[in-house]
Amino acid sequence: MKIAIVGMGNMGSTFANGFINSRFINPTDVLIYTRSKKVLEDNRNIHKLSYRYELDSGIATCDIVILAVKPQDFSTLADDLKKFIHQDQIIVSVMAGVSIDRLKKDLLVTKIVRSMPNLPTQIGKGMTVFTASEELDRKELFIIQNLINTTGKSVYVLEEHKIDAATAISGSGPAYVFYFMEAMIQAAISYGFEPSQAELLVKQTISGALGLYEANSLSTQDWIAKVSSKGGTTEQAIKYFNEEDILQKLVEGVNRAKAQSELLGKQTK
Numbered sequence: 633m634k635i636a637i638v639g640m641g642n643m644g645s646t647f648a649n650g651f652i653n654s655r656f657i658n659p660t661d662v663l664i665y666t667r668s669k670k671v672l673e674d675n676r677n678i679h680k681l682s683y684r685y686e687l688d689s690g691i692a693t694c695d696i697v698i699l700a701v702k703p704q705d706f707s708t709l710a711d712d713l714k715k716f717i718h719q720d721q722i723i724v725s726v727m728a729g730v731s732i733d734r735l736k737k738d739l740l741v742t743k744i745v746r747s748m749p750n751l752p753t754q755i756g757k758g759m760t761v762f763t764a765s766e767e768l769d770r771k772e773l774f775i776i777q778n779l780i781n782t783t784g785k786s787v788y789v790l791e792e793h794k795i796d797a798a799t800a801i802s803g804s805g806p807a808y809v810f811y812f813m814e815a816m817i818q819a820a821i822s823y824g825f826e827p828s829q830a831e832l833l834v835k836q837t838i839s840g841a842l843g844l845y846e847a848n849s850l851s852t853q854d855w856i857a858k859v860s861s862k863g864g865t866t867e868q869a870i871k872y873f874n875e876e877d878i879l880q881k882l883v884e885g886v887n888r889a890k891a892q893s894e895l896l897g898k899q900t901k
């Protein structure tokens with residue numbers, strides 16, 4: 633099986649490295665289409681002969697073509713790409729917002745997978761939600777799921793609108809976690825901890841909390857109650873968060889990410 637990856641930024645290089653490191657794909661069976669020679673230095677385990685700096689007929693020899701450019705770059709790419717691809721290939725998009733209908737229309741092909749991965753795919757801990765056009769058969773879907781699973785876990789959804797929802801939850805989600813970590817690190821530094829100590833305190837706390845959550849069937853509310861001693865310290869922080877409606881504000885932020893995913897789909901035409 634041969635795979636082409638178009639766009640070698642965060643996600644493109646993550647997928648290329650994930651497929652190759654997991655030995656799912658032979659390194660010589662990956663073609664990388666990029667505009668920048670710098671990616672060669674950043675991805676040393678990928679052979680330099682795998683790189684192409686312009687779209688060419690090599691792409692037609694690939695079974696799967698992964699599109700990992702920004703949604704805003706898709707229109708320009710599509711004008712060029714549609715000359716080189718054909719109906720037997722499976723096109724896998726990781727672009728936020730761009731719909732299956734739009735991909736079909738602009739690329740003139742029908743076998744489309746629309747997926748939403750996240751950045752932890754870089755370390756094999758990704759979460760990818762995907763859906764596909766009805767032109768893919770079960771065997772093809774199975775191959776795609778196995779490919780995605782080389783980068784972490786995956787969930788297949790029938791309804792395409794859930795990809796916009798997943799974009800706001802698992803796609804953007806790592807940034808929300810880092811945002812929360814940033815607040816805790818800033819507070820720790822303000823109390824006099826060295827930055828490295830502050831980072832350790834926060835890192836170990838987040839990873840410990842996640843470990844507890846994974847090891848038991850208790851809900852997040854149950855765990856909050858376990859940490860919050862009556863008349864104690866945590867209670868004060870949670871009380872303030874509730875008074876300020878922080879939870880609702882966070883939900884509102886996630887809603888905005890979802891709305892942007894929906895908007896990107898409309899705007900990029």
Ligand SMILES: NC(=O)C1=CN([C@@H]2O[C@H](COP(=O)(O)OP(=O)(O)OC[C@H]3O[C@@H](n4cnc5c(N)ncnc54)[C@H](OP(=O)(O)O)[C@@H]3O)[C@@H](O)[C@H]2O)C=CC1
Nearest residue numbers: 639640641642643666667700701702703705727728749750
């Ligand atoms: N970052 C994330 O956490 C996630 C991103 N995504 C999606 O993945 C996609 C890529 O995001 P990300 O990797 O972060 O973005 P990056 O900007 O890091 O990478 C995109 C790459 O595509 C290149 N590119 C653009 N047009 C072409 C072209 N015609 N031919 C070859 N290469 C091209 C860009 O080159 P140049 O630098 O020259 O512009 C750039 O290197 C987006 O659509 C995003 O919605 C999905 C889930 C998570």
Ligand SMILES: O=C(O)[C@@H]1CCC=N1
Nearest residue numbers: 728750799803804805
């Ligand atoms: O912010 C973005 O648009 C992309 C999609 C999800 C994560 N990064």
